Amino acid sequence: MFPETPSEKLNYIAESVLKLSDFYIQNPEGETPWNDRYCQVAYRHYYLPLNFLRVANVIRHGQKVGFFKGLNTFVDWGCGPGTASLALAANESVKPQIQKQILFDISPQAVDSFSDLHGSLISPQKTKNFRLDSAGGKSSCLVFSYSLTEIDDLPVGWDQYEAIMIVEPSTSEDGRKLLELRSKLIKNGYFMWAPCTHQQDCPLLTLSKHDWCHDRIHVAAPTWFSQLEQLLPMKNKTVTTSYLLARRTPPPAGISQYGRLVGDSLAEKGKTRQLFCRGPEREFLTWMHKSIEPQTLPRGELVLQPNDAEKKSNEVRLNSPLKIEES
Numbered sequence: 001m002f003p004e005t006p007s008e009k010l011n012y013i014a015e016s017v018l019k020l021s022d023f024y025i026q027n028p029e030g031e032t033p034w035n036d037r038y039c040q041v042a043y044r045h046y047y048l049p050l051n052f053l054r055v056a057n058v059i060r061h062g063q064k065v066g067f068f069k070g071l072n073t074f075v076d077w078g079c080g081p082g083t084a085s086l087a088l089a090a091n092e093s094v095k096p097q098i099q100k101q102i103l104f105d106i107s108p109q110a111v112d113s114f115s116d117l118h119g120s121l122i123s124p125q126k127t128k129n130f131r132l133d134s135a136g137g138k139s140s141c142l143v144f145s146y147s148l149t150e151i152d153d154l155p156v157g158w159d160q161y162e163a164i165m166i167v168e169p170s171t172s173e174d175g176r177k178l179l180e181l182r183s184k185l186i187k188n189g190y191f192m193w194a195p196c197t198h199q200q201d202c203p204l205l206t207l208s209k210h211d212w213c214h215d216r217i218h219v220a221a222p223t224w225f226s227q228l229e230q231l232l233p234m235k236n237k238t239v240t241t242s243y244l245l246a247r248r249t250p251p252p253a254g255i256s257q258y259g260r261l262v263g264d265s266l267a268e269k270g271k272t273r274q275l276f277c278r279g280p281e282r283e284f285l286t287w288m289h290k291s292i293e294p295q296t297l298p299r300g301e302l303v304l305q306p307n308d309a310e311k312k313s314n315e316v317r318l319n320s321p322l323k324i325e326e327s
C-alpha cells in the first residue's frame with residue numbers, strides 16, 4: 001500500500017531511492033530488480049526523471065549536428081520504463097519523423113509497470129522476444145540508455161543499424177569503457193557525430209589513465225523533486241552523463257571546424273583553463289588574464305575552433321572571445 005499523507009509518501013519514496021541506490025552500488029553490473037516494488041517506486045520518482053533529462057540533453061547535442069536526419073525507427077534496448085523512447089517522443093523536432101518505437105527489455109515487468117506513461121509514444125511495439133537484426137537498416141537507430149552498464153558487450157545484431165545512440169553513467173569505469181567502445185565502433189565502420197568532432201584517437205583514453213568524457217547538465221528541479229532531495233544524501237543541482245552518437249554515414253564535413261568543451265571552467269592564478277577536444281591531443285583552451293577577459297562556458301557545448309590562438313604546450317591561448325554554437 002502506498003502511504004497516504006504527502007510527507008509519508010515522500011519518506012517512502014526516499015527510502016526506496018536509497019535502497020535502489022545501495023543496490024546499484026553493491027551490484028554495479030547487476031540487473032535492475034524490476035520485480036521489487038521499491039525499485040519501481042524509486043525509478044518512477046527519481047531515476048526516470050533524471051535519466052530522461054540526460055537523454056533529452058544528448059538528443060539536443062545530436063540535433064545540433066543533424067544526427068537524427070533520416071531516422072524513423074528507434075529501438076530502445078534495455079528500455080526499462082522506456083526512458084529514452086519517452087525523451088525522443090517528447091522532442092518536438094524529432095517526434096514528427098518517428099514512425100516506430102520498439103521497446104525491449106529482458107524484464108517484461110519493467111515495461112509493463114510503466115505502461116501508463118507510454119501514451120505519447122509513436123506506434124510503440126513492446127516486444128518480449130526480440131531479434132536485434134530484425135529492425136536494423138538505413139533509417140534505424142539503436143538506443144542504449146543506461147543499459148550497456150548491465151551487460152559485458154554489445155548484443156548480437158548491433159552493427160545492423162545506421163545509427164547508434166549510447167547514454168551511460170558518467171563514472172570513470174563506465175565512461176572509459178564507453179571510450180573503448182568508441183574505438184570498436186570506428187573499427188566497424190561507424191563515424192562519431194557527438195560528442196567527438198573528429199574520428200581520431202580519443203585523448204582522454206590514450207593520454208590519461210583516469211579521465212573520461214562526460215557532459216554536465218544544470219537542473220532546474222520542480223518543488224516535489226527538491227523536497228525529495230532534502231531527504232537524500234545525493235544532490236542533483238547538476239547531473240552528468242557520458243554518451244556517444246555514431247552513424248554509418250559520415251557527419252557533415254563542417255563539424256571538423258568545431259571543438260567540444262569536455263571539462264569545467266577552471267580559474268587558476270593568472271589564467272582560466274577549460275579542457276576541450278578537437279583531435280587526438282589533450283588540450284586546454286586558455287584565457288591569460290593579462291591579455292583577455294576570461295569566459296565561463298558550459299561544459300559539453302560546441303565551440304568554433306579559434307583561428308588566432310597561440311599554442312603553448314597543451315594550452316591553446318585565446319586572443320579573442322569564443323562563441324558557443326547555437327542550435
Ligand SMILES: C[S@@+](CC[C@H](N)C(=O)[O-])C[C@H]1O[C@@H](n2cnc3c(N)ncnc32)[C@H](O)[C@@H]1O
Binds near residue numbers: 080082
Ligand atoms: C539501469 S536500467 C536503464 C533503463 C532505461 N533504459 C533508462 O534509461 O532509464 C538497465 C536496463 O537494462 C535491462 N537489461 C539488462 N540486461 C539486459 C539484456 N541482456 N537484455 C535486455 N535488457 C537488459 C534491465 O532489465 C534494465 O531495465
